[in-house]
Amino acid sequence: MVRKLADSGFKVSISPRGASRLKDGHVWVYRSDIVAADEVPPGSVISVVDHRGQPLGCALYSSSSQIAIRLISHEPVVDFPALLRQRIADAIAYRERTVRDTNAYRVVFSEADFLPGLIVDRYNDVLSMQILTQAMDAEIVRQTLTSDLTDRLHPVSIVERVDPRVRQLEDLPPRESGLVQGEKASTIFTMNGVQLHFDALEGQKTGAFLDQRENYAATAEYAHGEALDVFCYQGGFALHLAARCSHVAGVDSSRPALEVADQNAALNRRDNQPEIEWIEANAFDLLKDYASSGQRYDTIVLDPPAFAKSKRDLDAALRGYKELNLRALKMLQPGGVLVTCSCSYHVSQADFLGMLADAARDAHRILRLAEIRGQAKDHPILLNIPETAYLKCVIAIVS
Ligand code: SAH
Numbered sequence: 001m002v003r004k005l006a007d008s009g010f011k012v013s014i015s016p017r018g019a020s021r022l023k024d025g026h027v028w029v030y031r032s033d034i035v036a037a038d039e040v041p042p043g044s045v046i047s048v049v050d051h052r053g054q055p056l057g058c059a060l061y062s063s064s065s066q067i068a069i070r071l072i073s074h075e076p077v078v079d080f081p082a083l084l085r086q087r088i089a090d091a092i093a094y095r096e097r098t099v100r101d102t103n104a105y106r107v108v109f110s111e112a113d114f115l116p117g118l119i120v121d122r123y124n125d126v127l128s129m130q131i132l133t134q135a136m137d138a139e140i141v142r143q144t145l146t147s148d149l150t151d152r153l154h155p156v157s158i159v160e161r162v163d164p165r166v167r168q169l170e171d172l173p174p175r176e177s178g179l180v181q182g183e184k185a186s187t188i189f190t191m192n193g194v195q196l197h198f199d200a201l202e203g204q205k206t207g208a209f210l211d212q213r214e215n216y217a218a219t220a221e222y223a224h225g226e227a228l229d230v231f232c233y234q235g236g237f238a239l240h241l242a243a244r245c246s247h248v249a250g251v252d253s254s255r256p257a258l259e260v261a262d263q264n265a266a267l268n269r270r271d272n273q274p275e276i277e278w279i280e281a282n283a284f285d286l287l288k289d290y291a292s293s294g295q296r297y298d299t300i301v302l303d304p305p306a307f308a309k310s311k312r313d314l315d316a317a318l319r320g321y322k323e324l325n326l327r328a329l330k331m332l333q334p335g336g337v338l339v340t341c342s343c344s345y346h347v348s349q350a351d352f353l354g355m356l357a358d359a360a361r362d363a364h365r366i367l368r369l370a371e372i373r374g375q376a377k378d379h380p381i382l383l384n385i386p387e388t389a390y391l392k393c394v395i396a397i398v399s
Contacts, residue, residue, distance in 0.1 A: 007058055007077050008044040012037040012069060019050040022057065022071060025384025027111055029059070029069035037061070037068070042171065043134030045072075045080050060116060060135035064171035070116035070133065081144040087115050088148050098377040101217070104189035104198070105378040106210050107153070112380040112388040120149065121210060123198040124189040125156040129180070132166050146181055157182025159200035177201070188267065192217045194239045195267040197260055209236055211375040212303070215341070215393040216240040218371055222337045222395055225298025230283045230324070235261035235276065237301045237339070242273045245299060249277040251286055287327040300328040301339040308344040317347055318355045325356055329363035332398045338367070345390040352392045371395040 014022075018033030035051055042063035048056040048071065058077040059069045077083055091113040099105045108120040110132070117133025127149055131137050136145075146158055158181040167174060178201065179185055186199040191213050198208060220240045225247075229238040232250030234257050241248045242265075252258055258278045265276045279286065283304070302324050307317035325340055332338060342352050349372070360367045374381065375391035382388045 007047055007080075008041070010037075010040045010044050010046045010061070011049055012040060012046050012059075012061065013049045013051055013053070014056070014069070016051060018069075019056060022048070025382075027059075027071040027114070027116060027385060028067045029071075031066055031068040034068055043138055045077055045135065047076070060133060062134050062170060065133070065169055070111070070135075072114060072116065081140065084115070084141065084144050085148050087113060088145075088152065091115070092152055094380065095378055101193070102189070102191040102213060104191055104196075104208065104210060105213070105376070107149075107378075109379050109388070111385055112382050118145070120145075122153060122155070123208070124187045126184060126187045126198060126200065127153065127155040127158045128161055128198075128200055129158055130161045130163065132163065132170070134170050134172060137170070137172050142180075150181065155182070156187075157184040159185055161200065192220070192240060196234065196236075196239070196264050197267070199260075208234065209303075211343075211379045211391050212236055212341070212393070213378075214376040215339070215373055218373060218393075218395060219299075219301065219337075219339045220244050222339075222370060222397070223299040224337070225333070226296070227299040227301075228297050228331075229301045229303075230287065230328070231303045231305065232261060232278070232301075233257045233303075235264045235278075237303065238276050239264055239268055241299065241301070242268070242276055243270075245274065247274050247277075249279055251279045251281055251283055253280065253282050255280055284323065287324060287331075291327045291330050295331055296333050297331050297336060298333050299337045299339070300332060301341075302328055303339075303341040303343075306344040307342075308346040311346050314346055314351070317344055318351060321347070321352070322355050322359050325359040326363050329359055329365045329367075329398060332365070334399050336398045338396045338398055339393065340396070341391065341393045343391050345387060347392070349392050353394070356394060356396075366399045367396040368399070369394060369396050 013035040014029050015033045018029040040061050044061045046061045048059050057071050057074040059071045091108045103124045107122050117136040119130040121128045160180045162175050162177045185201045223241050223244040227241045227245040227248045229250040232238050232252045238248050238250035307320045308314050373393040
């Protein structure tokens with residue numbers, strides 16, 4: 001299929017509800033708000049008009065996703081690759097202003113950088129790219145992205161991380177994860193002075209949760225004594241805790257994640273720091289056992305996977321969060337530090353704080369919220385696109 005470089009000439013008209021969403025600053029239009037989109041090829045750059053034919057901007061069209069339209073510009077687009085290059089330049093300039101103490105960060109965060117369907121992460125000298133929409137999957141777009149990212153960031157290689165489920169939803173042909181440029185698929189990167197392994201081909205998922213980078217540093221400011229990092233994955237929090245605590249244990253149910261965690265610990269081993277203990281276990285079971293056997297901690301981190309994948313899961317998710325937080329609160333010494341996170345978009349900050357208040361009440365503990373935090377600044381939040389804000393991280397002192 002030939003995809004055009006500029007606005008394809010196709011017009012899609014949308015309902016007043018869709019139009020008001022765009023006017024409110026959002027960039028998505030759902031399929032149910034499309035009035036007419038005759039014969040628009042998948043992945044086209046289209047003009048969006050309201051039901052009276054008034055122009056609303058240019059967008060990327062998906063023929064299969066429920067999010068049929070993703071706005072890319074309020075102006076006509078005459079040269080899409082040029083617009084991509086400009087957006088990438090803007091995204092990099094924003095990171096230059098906001099990212100410190102690391103050579104690993106999110107360079108492009110999809111809608112939050114007005115590049116819907118594109119995620120680019122930098123891990124030192126390796127770039128990892130994810131393509132999530134039909135329009136971004138076009139060959140001409142791929143070529144523009146790789147050449148422009150290479151010119152600006154000079155990576156040794158670029159790897160593509162494929163999410164097969166998203167490709168299916170977008171009706172795109174299957175594709176393997178792997179190198180798209182260069183030979184190097186693994187590297188070592190640094191954040192807050194801590195070194196970590198990245199391996200695009202071996203590692204689970206992204207290789208690291210870059211969105212927690214600033215929360216790792218903030219946690220280290222309060223952490224002390226006996227520390228437990230629950231849902232530790234490859235050790236992000238635990239490695240930062242080791243610089244401040246007398247003993248650190250990390251818990252995860254994934255053995256491959258713990259193996260990388262142990263390699264990360266070896267990279268950062270210092271004589272004056274405790275050796276981190278890695279425990280392969282179901283976190284719910286372990287917290288239950290430890291709480292009932294009278295185990296006590298000075299610092300506990302809870303960073304579970306997203307419990308609410310959709311709005312429907314909200315109540316069950318809140319029950320899961322509450323169980324974890326309740327058990328952790330019971331195990332914290334007076335003056336202890338609870339660092340508790342949720343990466344579920346469907347659990348709002350208010351829901352999360354409400355759950356924590358319930359857990360504190362049931363545990364008969366008083367929580368002072370030292371910090372209410374979110375995702376690192378390289379994962380920008382756009383106020384008018386609520387879906388760009390997903391991570392909650394509360395640091396509380398427990399008495
Ligand atoms: N704190 C980590 C990220 C955690 S991601 C960091 O900063 O890098 C969530 C982790 O929870 C994954 O590593 C996954 O293996 C683990 N996990 C999921 N369910 C679990 C369970 N029931 N018990 C223990 N670990 C679990």
